[in-house]
Amino acid sequence: MKIAKTYTSEVAKSLIDCNFFAKQAFYEVEQSIKNNVTLHHNIFILNNSAKNCNGVVPVKEKCYEILEEQFHWFREKPLVYFQDDAQKGGPIDVYKEFGSDTDIFKVGLEFETGNISSAHRSLNKLCVGIKKQELNMAILMMPVKRMSFYLTDRVSNYEELEPYFLLLDNVPFIVFGFDAEEYSPDAPILPKGKDGMSPRTIRKWQSVH
C-alpha cells in the first residue's frame, strides 16, 4: 500500500529529527504499509466491485505480520496503568522497545478497524500511554476515505478523525492514512472477520520482557 496522508505532531517531528529510535520506529511502520502488497504483485490492488465488499482485518493482519516478523514488534502490550482491567482499556495492539535497558524508547501502535467512536477511544488510549510515560511515541494507522469505501462498513477513516488531530499537538503522535495503489474489480476480495485467515501464532508481549 502507499501512505497517502500523514499527520506528525510537532513534538513527534522533533523526536524523529533527533532520536534514532523514533526515526527507526517511523521507518518500520512505514515499511509495514509499503510492504503490504497483493500476492504476486509489488503493489496493493483492492477489489472495488462494490461498496464495503472487502474485510479490513486481512489488511491489518498483514501489516502486523510484517511488524512482528520483519521488525520484531510484539502484540497486545497491556498498559500497567490499566492494571489488567480490560474495562479500563485493552492492551496496545502492537508495541516495541527500541534501545537497551539504560536507554529504552517505547513505541505503541494501533491499526484502527472499528467505527469512528472506537477510533477516538484508541487515540485516547495511546495518549494515556504517553501521559503515563509507558510510551515515548504513539502511532495510529487507518485507511483514507477512498479506500475505506471498499472496506468493512463503518470502518473509520483518516479524514473523519483528522479534525481532531489538533488535540495531539503536544503529544508525540503520528497518524498514517494508507491507501491501495490500485483498484480493480478483478482483484481478490478480502474476506471479512477472521474467515479465510491462515492461522498464525502472534508474537504476544510477555510480562517477562
Place this chain on the structure above:
Amino acid sequence: MKIAKTYTSEVAKSLIDCNFFAKQAFYEVEQSIKNNVTLHHNIFILNNSAKNCNGVVPVKEKCYEILEEQFHWFREKPLVYFQDDAQKGGPIDVYKEFGSDTDIFKVGLEFETGNISSAHRSLNKLCVGIKKQELNMAILMMPVKRMSFYLTDRVSNYEELEPYFLLLDNVPFIVFGFDAEEYSPDAPILPKGKDGMSPRTIRKWQSVH
C-alpha cells in the same frame, strides 16, 4: 438525583474560584442534576427490578429541560470549526453564553447516553471546542456505574471513563457522575428511546445569537 462523583481539572478549579460565570455554570448544571426528581417526590427513585430495565433518554431530557427552562441554556450549538460538516462532529448538546458581548464566557455540556467509545468521542469534541476557543469550559455528565446497571444496555458510566480523565488535566473540564438517591422495584420504569416522552419544543441555538 445526586452528584456521586465529580472530576474538576485544576484549570477548571481555578476558573470556578475566580470567575463568576464559571461558578454560575457549575451551579446551574449541578442544579439540573439535583432538581431531576421522580414525579411527586423530592428525590429520584430508579426502578431496579431488572438489569437495563430503564431508558436513559428520559433522565437526559429532564436535565436538559431544567437547563433550558430554568437557566436558559440552548440546545445543539454547532462548532464553527466543524463548518456544519456532521461527519466531522455533531453540535454541542447544550450550550450557554454567560456575560455580555464584551465579556462572554461560553460553556458546552454533553450528557453521555452512548457506549464507552461514544463517550470518548464526546470528550474529544468538547476538547476541540476548548482548543478552538469556542468554549471556555466544558462539562460532561454521565451516570455512575451503580446507576448505569439499571439503564439502557451499554450506556457508558463515570467509572469507565475515569482512567482517561488525566488527559483533561490542562483543559477547563468538569465531569459529573450522577446517581439516583433511591432504588425501588416499585418506581416507574423509564421508557427506552423516545417512547413515552411528552413532545417538547427544544430551545435550539440559532446562529443569530
